Amino acid sequence: MQRPTIAQVAQRAGVSTATVSRVLSGRGPVSAGVQRKVRRAAEELGYQVDPIARALRNGRTDTVGMVVPSISNPFFTSLVESVEHALGREGKELFLCDARSDPEIEARRLATLVARNVDGIIVSPCHGTESGPAVQATADRLPLVQLDRFVGGTSTDWVGVDDIAAMRQVMDHLREGGARSAAFVGSLLTNSSTEQRFAGFRRRAEDLGMGVDPDHVLLGDYSVVWGETATARLLAAGDPPDAIVCADDLIALGVTRACRAHGVDVPGTVQVTGYDNIDFARLGEPALTTVDQPRERIAAEAVRLLAAAAAARDSAAGGRGPSAHVALLPTLVVRESTRAAAPASRS
Amino acid sequence: MQRPTIAQVAQRAGVSTATVSRVLSGRGPVSAGVQRKVRRAAEELGYQVDPIARALRNGRTDTVGMVVPSISNPFFTSLVESVEHALGREGKELFLCDARSDPEIEARRLATLVARNVDGIIVSPCHGTESGPAVQATADRLPLVQLDRFVGGTSTDWVGVDDIAAMRQVMDHLREGGARSAAFVGSLLTNSSTEQRFAGFRRRAEDLGMGVDPDHVLLGDYSVVWGETATARLLAAGDPPDAIVCADDLIALGVTRACRAHGVDVPGTVQVTGYDNIDFARLGEPALTTVDQPRERIAAEAVRLLAAAAAARDSAAGGRGPSAHVALLPTLVVRESTRAAAPASRS
DNA sequence: CGCCTCCATGTAATCGATTGCAGTGCGGTT
DNA sequence: AACCGCACTGCAATCGATTACATGGAGGCG
Known part of the structure; x- marks a missing residue:
């Protein structure tokens, strides 16, 4: 039992394929009686249009x-x-x-x-x-x-x-929280997200007079592991910043985890922010402050x-x-x- | 400039569409010279088969x-x-x-x-x-x-x-860790995963003589939130079990989070296990013991x-x-x- | 030299749905 | 009564690729 085609419906209804098509697509004038017949035949056979044939003919999928x-x-x-x-x-x-x-x-x-x-x-x-x-x-x-x-x-x-605007909010918030220096952890600057977010970060940091040590800009990829690695480096170098701003939540989750592992208090010693507000953001320890995308x-x-x-x-x-x-x-x-x-x- | 069809390739190569098809699909005998001509024409036009037309004709997608x-x-x-x-x-x-x-x-x-x-x-x-x-x-x-x-x-x-076998491993492991009673947190028993895992849990608990309080079987859905809710209930009821076995990692992440929030030490007071070994499992606080699916x-x-x-x-x-x-x-x-x-x- | 075989290629049907065009029949108009 | 227009319906082409069948020509063999 193969899937029924429009031709079988037509035969059963005693009309032409053209009419069947017209009834089913609602285009073109068809008398009420014929409509009923066709619909019933289609129903009985369990007819469904073949999207492939339709796509070929219509040029739309x-x-x-x-x-x-x-x-x-x-x-x-x-x-x-x-x-x-x-x-x-x-x-x-x-x-x-x-x-x-x-x-x-x-x-x-x-x-x-x-x-x-x-x-x-x-x-x-x-x-x-x-x-x-x-x-x-x-x-x-x-x-x-x-x-x-x-x-x-x-x-x-x-x-x-608007990543720039978002970062402005983030930085203002950190500043309010008392941060006077900040680090940025993102992916390599090979995609617009990190690029824009970093630009917004840097610009607002300048505006607010917050220091950004060149060594405190760490670029890797969008992953928890990179967040952990970057944090380990930051901490190993000594003189950690007051805040770590991350290009996304995965990185931020890695950062908070590494802070925990190294006994660094968040947010007491270091504030951390993420970006995206994924479901897991609130699961971080502590839960992540982040930027929610609509x-x-x-x-x-x-x-x-x-x-x-x-x-x-x-x-x-x-x-x-x-x-x-x-x-x-x-x-x-x-x-x-x-x-x-x-x-x-x-x- | 529409996408080229096999007909255009055929015309350019000075052959029929059938020949083009034969060359491009590698079926049927075609002389070397013609093959070259066709291939070149296809190349020059940037021809690509139309998967829709092919699917209609071949009945395969x-x-x-x-x-x-x-x-x-x-x-x-x-x-x-x-x-x-x-x-x-x-x-x-x-x-x-x-x-x-x-x-x-x-x-x-x-x-x-x-x-x-x-x-x-x-x-x-x-x-x-x-x-x-x-x-x-x-x-x-x-x-x-x-x-x-x-x-x-x-x-x-x-x-x-084999969920049953997996649960046997989990339970044996918990028993070795000293657990004498266990709770189970899963989704409703409306899908085979929770069903099987629960069956495996219950059977092995019996074998090992571990107690399972009927009130310690909590069924909701596969989510972090449910894990938190279920844990809150477990703890509120008093007399918590030595271990909480979860039907998946999301639930387990909720459970550990709730334990943390309620000041319950994991694994000191309660051991917790997940299932699936998703990437986030190791991010739990503490990192989750779980079942890795190949x-x-x-x-x-x-x-x-x-x-x-x-x-x-x-x-x-x-x-x-x-x-x-x-x-x-x-x-x-x-x-x-x-x-x-x-x-x-x-x- | 004639016939048969086989290879290379072309012709046209096919997949299923859609639609332009043509034909049929009915009702209304002059 | 002849004609026009309109509503309805069917015929057949179309989308693009594939392939069964037909055809043509070359080469082999008696």
Whole structure:
């Protein structure tokens, strides 16, 4: 028993395939009686359109591709959830790809998505420069929106948060807490996130007259292990800073863990901040002060931009207006890693 | 400039589309000279096969669908990574779906995958009974392998770990550590993982003569919050057990966190164990003793079974042999939540 | 020299859904 | 009564790749 085709439905209903298609898609005039017959036949056979045949004919797949640097980073998975949610509202599906933080794999994924004829692509480029050619080449062929991270040398829409503003909030908060010097632990400056966040960090530190020892800028990757390693180095060098600002929560979790292991009190001796507000942030010991990204809104905005780009492409050929850059304002979430804990949370 | 089709390549090379197809797919005899011409033409035009047209014609998509209960559970994302890796070796792609722990959404996802004509499906059913009909209906139409979790009333292949044996190891370890009573914190018994693990827990506890107070079996869901809630209840009731065995690491992280918040020493007063060995397990305070699942092997085995099922389907029609049940042996990873920490790790 | 074989290649059908165009029939208009 | 327009329906082309079958030509053998 193979899956029924439109032809079988047509035969059973005693009409042509054209009519069946018209009934099922709701396009074109069909008399009420025939509609009923067709619907019943379709129902009885359990007919479902074949998305492949439809895609071939229509040139649309109702599928959006998404490429993220790493599916094991909780921030990205929650972003994916939000995007999937937003797409669901438009009756579109998500095809998710993991770039494993490798621009080469990323380029292959993008090519695959183009080949698969997705309707649009949402990408968070893993590299600030090397991701450029592939992203641009892809954007030349399909509607594309960059999310969270972006890559230089491209002209595509982008949605994310204002990292500079976020860092201003973070630094002001640390200063209020009495910090007079700060360290920065991030990934290498090869992606826009660390780059922007570091720029925001440095600028505000200067404004506030907070010292930043060049040796207190440690760049590795987005991982707990790197946070631990960097902290060990910081502490080994002596003269630790009053605060450690991290480019994401994973790093911050590593930092707090290492502080604990070395007997350094957080926030008493050193304040620590993260970025992203992943679910695990509140599990740190102490719970992390971090920057919350409005994921739902980022996702919704990205989907909206994608739809707009697709529409523009259909009507005015090549009438690409200037690309949209939507920078949302993130929120600082204050927890124990920068403020004395509530009594009940002490161990 | 639209994407080139096989017809354009054919025209440029001065041959028919059939010949182009034969050259590019390597099937059928084509003279060396023509081969060169075709290859060059394809190269110059940047031709790439259209997977949609190919899928329509061949009835194969070279894509495998995967449905997991929750993409935000680190265990599943790492399982996904492993599966994607294994599939990549066979030149297949992965279409990932999140069921949001809802059998209804899960059923829709499965239906979508069938409609999309994937070559096979890997699913970790979110519910031990309600997932049944959809999984069985899907398995009737496509090769399907259940992974990690499984659902009753179905006859499909399955790959996972031997939860009973794992729990035996856990319990023996706790007993060695001096535990004479134990609590169990899991999700509701509506999925096979908790069910099996609880069964293994209870059986071995009996064997060892360890007491299990009925009030010390707490069932909620797979989340940190539930672990915290359950612990609060356990402690509030007084007379806490010597050990708390958790059905997964997220729960265990909640448990240890709550213990810390309530000033209960782990492992001094209470030993705690997790399950899955997610990356965050070692970040607990103290780091979690847990059961490591051999993800790579599970994934590889699942892919192998899927390929075998697909092959069987092609040749012998309906000759489905008995379904394979592959239970791999997991490993106990001992960390500080059941053993006194190394001096350096003390806070 | 004639016939047979086999290789290389082209022609056209096929997968399933959609849609432009054409045809049919009915009701209304002059 | 002849004609027009409209609503409904069917025919057949189309999307792009694959492949069964047909064809043409070259070479071998008697």
